[in-house]
Amino acid sequence: MTDLRLTPNIPDADSFYADLLAAHEGLSDDESAAMNARLILILANHIGDRGTLAAALDAARPVQR
């Protein structure tokens, strides 16, 4: 069952955005890439539903211009 929310769902979104960038502070490019990968896996596991994950992968793909 696909249940991907692409409408706003984060309370106090600016604050989350700041948290996300802060988590990367002081990291090299390689360290950032590694952390992003870990975060993706953690969140993917939390979501769990394959349909939702497939929709998320689709939404994230580079846009063909």
Next chain:
Amino acid sequence: MLQDRYSLAFKLYPYARSADQDAQTPVRHPVVVVGGGPIGIATALDLGLQGVPVVLLDDHEGVGKGSRALCFAKRTMEIADRYGCGDAMQEKGVVWNVGKVFHEDRKVFEFNLLPEEGHRYPAFINLPQPHFEKFLVERVRAAQADGAPIELRGKNRVTAVAVHDDRVTLEIETPDGPYQMEAEWLIGCDGASSPLRGMMGLEFEGRVFKDSFLIADIRMTADFPTERWFWFEPSFKNAGASALLHKQPDGVWRIDFQIGWDVDRQEEMKEENIRRRLDAMLGNDVDYEIVWSSIYTFQCRRMEKFRHGRVIFAGDAAHQVSPFGARGANSGIQDVDNLGWKLGLVHKGLAPERLLDSYDEERIHGADENILNSTRATDFITPKSKISHVFRNAVLELAEHHAFARPLVNSGRLSVPCAYDGLCLTGDDALAGGPRQSRPGTPCPDAPVQDGFLLRRLGTDFTLLAIDTDAPKEMTVDGIGLRCVTARSGDDPTGALAARYLGDAGSAIYLIRPDQHIVARWERFDETAVQFALRRACAKEDA
């Protein structure tokens, strides 16, 4: 000239001149098997035990040295059990349950195979290939003594084949010179570089992995526990992308180093260089003797079709995988299990030749599943791109601290038999509430039954399994015998039999193939339905 390509661990079928070599015209045999490795010998055994005359040809006189295929899966043991050599193999083999996964020099996690209770055989055993082959040949010898029409001919090398509609002609080289023979059916079990495949001009499709392994069997008295250890990016010097340690019988250990593609084989195989790698891994205080070593490369690929008229390929000759997950020999044995009963019925005129096309359909399905799984493992172990490497290392980091990531760690998904869902021989699922694990197409799960195990009671013919209901003790459908095995859920106080075969249903009838895959199932016996399903399982009914 028959030059040895390798030295023998066991000489099991010395050359002996055959009457065929003095015959006026080439003698025709119902089945000829080319290649006396584990798959070829198992094919000969399977057919011979059915009373189908079979001649096996191998260009050596026994089993080559070296552990090679080492991890034999539960399914293989169950098949070997039906052949009558499972007990001997298990007794010799080493059973392990704990595995440890390391990244560099840190332990990432450990797992316990802890097999599900209520199965005759463990998840798998470590048994070096030469021993596996030797037990098969010993079983062949015992079968021959009982009259099984099996012949093993050593130092018989097939040099040419001519394929006709009704037979295959073979040219064979021997120490006494060449001779010709004919076969109604020719089974190609001559390994990864199959000369037979080459003679027929047939291609392999798939991916060649530019990689190689240095493997060594070493005898050592060391304090290593009976555990499987796998390293990603091991930090000991010169180990390569991965390393693996397995215990074998007789104080011998098997070590694999994934050393990459651009290697100088001659240099790598020098004892002092192998020792340098081993010393870096084991530490300088460990005493060991190198019993055998080799370098091998691997590919993940298969033939487009395994059956070419009268010629049928099995094992590595038909398909190859990377070794992660032990899917090489194990899938080859399943090929034999699939082909044997079908060829037996065709030979006896009890099933049409097109039944052999289902071998193609089912075992290509199996090969594709194995190739998919071993390719995924290979990509995880040796990531092919920067981003792949980033994700791979992310999984390892997370697995060290969080349980969710551990199933993602892929150092090989262990070989399990595949299910033939929706394929042409598979029948209907008419058992409402029946468990998914025993749906039509799946291999019968084992279960405790009274003081034994279910699979041993099912045997090697078509069987009707009746649980908590009745069915005729014996039936014959188009000349094919069908035997009934009755069980009650109370026969297993652990509840496994009921869980694995009844689920929510009150009773069940299972129609089971000689290879112990399930054809169809119902709640009660229905003669017409059973007859139809059996005929369909022998390619006598259109889907």
